[in-house]
Amino acid sequence: MKPRTLRPRVTAVLAAALLAASVSATAPAQAAQEPVHLQGALSSGATYVIDVPAGWNGTVLLFSHGYRPAGAANPAQDAPDDTTQSLLLGQGYALAGSSYATTGWAVEQAVPDQLAALDTFTEKVGKARRTIAWGQSYGGLVTTTIAERHPDRIDGSLSTCGLLQGGVANWNSTLDPVFALKTLLAPGTDIPLAGLGDAATATTAANSLTDVVSKAQDSATGRARIALAAALHNIPGWNDPAQTRPAPTDYEAQQANQYQALAGLIATPAFRWRQEAESRAGGNMSWNTGVDYAAMLSDSSGYQEVKALYKASGLSLKGDLDQLEKAPRVNADPSAVNYMVKNVAFTGKLRKPQLDIHTTGDPLIPVQATSAHRRAVTASGASALLRQAYVENAGHCTFTPAEQVAALHKLDQRITTGHWGDTSAAALNAEARRIDAGATARYLTYRPDPYPRPFDLAHPTDGDRQPQD
Numbered sequence: 001m002k003p004r005t006l007r008p009r010v011t012a013v014l015a016a017a018l019l020a021a022s023v024s025a026t027a028p029a030q031a032a033q034e035p036v037h038l039q040g041a042l043s044s045g046a047t048y049v050i051d052v053p054a055g056w057n058g059t060v061l062l063f064s065h066g067y068r069p070a071g072a073a074n075p076a077q078d079a080p081d082d083t084t085q086s087l088l089l090g091q092g093y094a095l096a097g098s099s100y101a102t103t104g105w106a107v108e109q110a111v112p113d114q115l116a117a118l119d120t121f122t123e124k125v126g127k128a129r130r131t132i133a134w135g136q137s138y139g140g141l142v143t144t145t146i147a148e149r150h151p152d153r154i155d156g157s158l159s160t161c162g163l164l165q166g167g168v169a170n171w172n173s174t175l176d177p178v179f180a181l182k183t184l185l186a187p188g189t190d191i192p193l194a195g196l197g198d199a200a201t202a203t204t205a206a207n208s209l210t211d212v213v214s215k216a217q218d219s220a221t222g223r224a225r226i227a228l229a230a231a232l233h234n235i236p237g238w239n240d241p242a243q244t245r246p247a248p249t250d251y252e253a254q255q256a257n258q259y260q261a262l263a264g265l266i267a268t269p270a271f272r273w274r275q276e277a278e279s280r281a282g283g284n285m286s287w288n289t290g291v292d293y294a295a296m297l298s299d300s301s302g303y304q305e306v307k308a309l310y311k312a313s314g315l316s317l318k319g320d321l322d323q324l325e326k327a328p329r330v331n332a333d334p335s336a337v338n339y340m341v342k343n344v345a346f347t348g349k350l351r352k353p354q355l356d357i358h359t360t361g362d363p364l365i366p367v368q369a370t371s372a373h374r375r376a377v378t379a380s381g382a383s384a385l386l387r388q389a390y391v392e393n394a395g396h397c398t399f400t401p402a403e404q405v406a407a408l409h410k411l412d413q414r415i416t417t418g419h420w421g422d423t424s425a426a427a428l429n430a431e432a433r434r435i436d437a438g439a440t441a442r443y444l445t446y447r448p449d450p451y452p453r454p455f456d457l458a459h460p461t462d463g464d465r466q467p468q469d
Contacts (some may be wrong), residue, residue: 006383011094011186018423019065019389020172021358022271029414033054035051035052035053035054035089035122035206036050036051036052036056036125037049037050037051037052038050038051038052038069038124038125038310039314040047040120042098042101042113042114042116042117043116043119044101044103044112044116045107045306046076046098046099046104046109046113046116046117047075047076047094047097047098047099047103048076048097048098048117048120049075049076049077049093049094049096049097049098049115050078050094050095050097050120050121050124050125051078051085051089051094051095052125053089053090053092053093053094055092056092056093056094056167056262057091057092057093057135058097058128058129058130058273059092059093059094059128059129059130059132059249060093060094060096060118060125060128060130060131060132061078061079061088061093061094061096061099061122061134061408061413062096062097062114062117062118062130062131062132062133062134062154063077063078063079063080063093063095063096063134063136063139064095064097064110064114064133064134064135064136064138064139064140064142064143065077065080065099065100065135065136065138065139066135066136066137066139066261066397067105067137067138067139067273068100068103068104068106069103069104069268069272069273069276070102070104070276071101072103074099074100074102074103075099076098076099076117077097077407078096078097079095079097080136080160080327080397080404081401083401083406084404085134085437086399087338087401087402087405087436088405088408091405093439094121094125095406096117096118096120096121097114097117098113098114098116098117098152099113100113100114101128101406102275103112104280105167105273105277105279105280107167107170107274107280107340107343107344108280108343109149110145110391111142111145111146111149112433113248114133114142115146115150115153117458118131118153120229122199125164130155131153131155131414132154132155132156132158132349132408132411132415133146133147133153133154133156133157133158133161133162134157134158134159134408135158135159135160136160136162136397137160137162137163137364137365137397137417138160138162138163139158140161140163140164140165140175140297140346140356141150141161141163143157143159143162144159144162144164144346144354144373145343145344147350147351147352147354148164148346148348148349148350148351151350151352151456152170152437153351154351154352154386154414155357155413155415156351156353156354156412156414157268157352157354157355158354158356158357158407158408158411159354159355159357159358159373160354160358160392160397160399160404160407161355161357161359161362161396161434162356162358162365163255163365163367163369163371163400164346164356164365164369164370164372164373165369165373165450165451165455166340166342166345166346166372167285167343167344167345167454168240168285168286168337168340168341168345168455169342169372169451169455169456170365171274171277171285171286171290172286172287172449172453173233173452173453174265174273174274174286174449175193175270175271175286175287175288175330176227176233176288176291176293176296176453177196177229177230177232177235177262177265177270178193178209178229178265178266178270178271179193179235179288179327179330180225180228180229180232180293181209181212181213181225181226181229181262181266181325181426182209182212182322183323183324184225184228184229184323184324185212185213185225186208186209187211187323187327188214188391189208191205191208191209191212192205192328193205193270194274194278194284194286194330195276195278195283195284196271196275196278197275197331197355198275199272199275199276201275202210202271202272202274202275203272205269205271206266206267206268206270206271207270207435209266209270209271210263210266210267211263211335213226213259213261213263213266214253215240217227217259220312220313220314221315222323223255223259223309223313223315224309224310224313224315225254225315225320226258226259226262226308226311227251227254227255227258227260227302227305227306227309228297228306228310228317228320228367229262230259230261230262230302231297231300231301231302231303231305232272232293232296232297232392232452233262233365233366233452234300234301234302234366234368234449235258235261235262235265235302235363235366236254236257236258236291236301236360236361236362236366236367236394236453237253237254237255237257237258237302237305238254238361238362238394239255239257239258239260239261239361239362239393239394239395240257240260240261240361240395241361241393241394241395241398243257243260243370244396246372246396249308251304251305251308251309251405252324254302254305255305255309255458256413258302258363261363262366264363264364265363265364269350269364273434276382277385278336280339280341281334281335281336281339281340282335282336283331283332283333283334283336284331284332284336285332285333285336285337285339285340285354286330286332287329287330287332287337288329288330289329289330289331291327291329291453292325293304293321293324294321294324294325295326296452296453297321299450300326300449300452301368301449301451306339322447334386335450337423341457344457345456345457346373346376346456346457347380347382347457347458348373348375348376348377348379348380348382348456348457348458349454349458350377350380350385350386351382351385352385352415353385353386353387353388353414353415353420354385354386354411355387355388355389355407355410355411355414355423356370356373356387356388356389356390357388357391357399357403357404357407358370358390358391358448359390359391359392359393359394359395359396359397359398359399360390360393360444360446361392361393361394361395362391362396362397362449363395363396364396365396367390367446367448368448368449368450368451368452369451370390370448370456371448371451372451372455372456373386373388373447373457374386374388375450375451375454375456375459376454376456376457376458376459377458379456379458379459380458387410387414387423387430388424389407389422389423390443390444391403391442391443391444392442392443392444392446393442396408400436400439400440400441400442401436401439402432402433402435402439402440402441402443403428403432403439403440403441403443404434405432405435406428406429406432406441406443407428409431409435409449410427410431424443424445425444425446426443428441428443429442430441430443433446
């Protein structure tokens with residue numbers, strides 16, 4: 001994500017005067033006569049940003065931003081984009097957010113930094129009558145962690161395109177497609193898939209597998225195997241808004257689109273981002289011991305495509321699945337698994353309402369991640385607190401501002417009334433159009449397939465679970 005351009009800073013003198021005149025640290029702040037914009041540093045070294053509109057309605061939205069690769073620019077952010085920020089401020093919402101103290105897989109830093117940003121809001125602006133946590137992509141993981149572990153700090157939560165499967169399941173599912181690609185396209189090579197000791201090793205591995213997959217795309221047999229790898233990650237055949245949407249049985253076009261997404265997954269998450277996460281966890285936090293890839297494929301949204309492409313290529317699908325079954329598997333480091341469990345594995349025990357929204361054509365965090373969250377929440381007995389909605393579009397986090405604000409309004413209504421009311425696709429689209437009459441509104445009735453490799457703390461006896469210390 002590109003860094004956002006922040007609104008002009010109110011001078012320290014004006015901000016101090018406004019706050020001194022109109023804010024109490026122990027009661028809801030009175031509406032300021034002029035908008036307030038504050039920036040600063042938290043004790044962790046993270047920065048924060050706060051925006052309060054004139055006529056503040058008493059609700060603060062605590063925004064958790066998405067993943068930023070190690071070394072990337074790391075500004076504080078209190079909204080996903082400038083247009084959504086303007087819409088929310090215009091409706092009277094105050095906004096707050098932090099940068100997190102580090103870039104990369106900052107699972108230990110993000111939650112405390114966000115809570116510190118909320119404390120700073122109370123200190124400098126006043127106590128909000130209502131607090132809603134929301135976040136985008138990796139920020140949806142942060143938001144859901146806040147919802148489960150700090151429900152006393154918020155009144156509700158919204159995850160947009162979030163990592164709702166949790167950290168362990170995310171890295172397991174990221175392993176599966178590259179395992180299939182290496183096994184079927186580069187058997188016998190020494191490309192490491194996990195236990196990446198340093199950034200240079202990760203880069204070399206990513207480049208090596210990229211070369212292999214690029215050459216494979218030139219043949220019918222290679223394309224069939226790439227489609228199999230994509231199916232294990234549930235990468236959709238329409239996954240970028242710039243792509244022409246293929247017909248349901250245009251498997252060649254779908255595979256070409258999936259190849260583009262897989263190339264991106266190999267280039268960054270599967271190796272470079274994994275290495276950074278492993279460095280924090282102290283080892284490899286994912287495994288595929290005991291995984292039945294034939295069963296996983298049969299449950300995948302891409303199963304029919306894979307069968308068709310294998311038949312057209314003359315390859316034996318059963319033969320390749322047998323090869324996956326016999327291939328040496330990847331074992332996790334128990335202490336690294338425990339690190340992920342400690343920081344970002346979900347119990348499903350919501351105490352406040354949460355709404356999840358996701359695009360149907362997301363290649364980075366496939367829509368099936370919402371199924372993993374629903375599974376955990378249902379097992380914990382909190383399903384009445386959860387609602388999920390889906391936008392028909394390709395790409396990761398490709399919502400319109402009105403679609404996001406409509407979801408916030410539905411959550412706000414649930415907090416206010418104690419009842420969800422109508423959260424159907426039609427109702428969300430109507431709300432989006434009310435917010436912006438010219439806006440695209442694409443919510444649809446949809447139920448995703450199961451997540452291929454769920455892992456949560458609500459199902460402690462799952463068979464697909466690596467032993468831990």
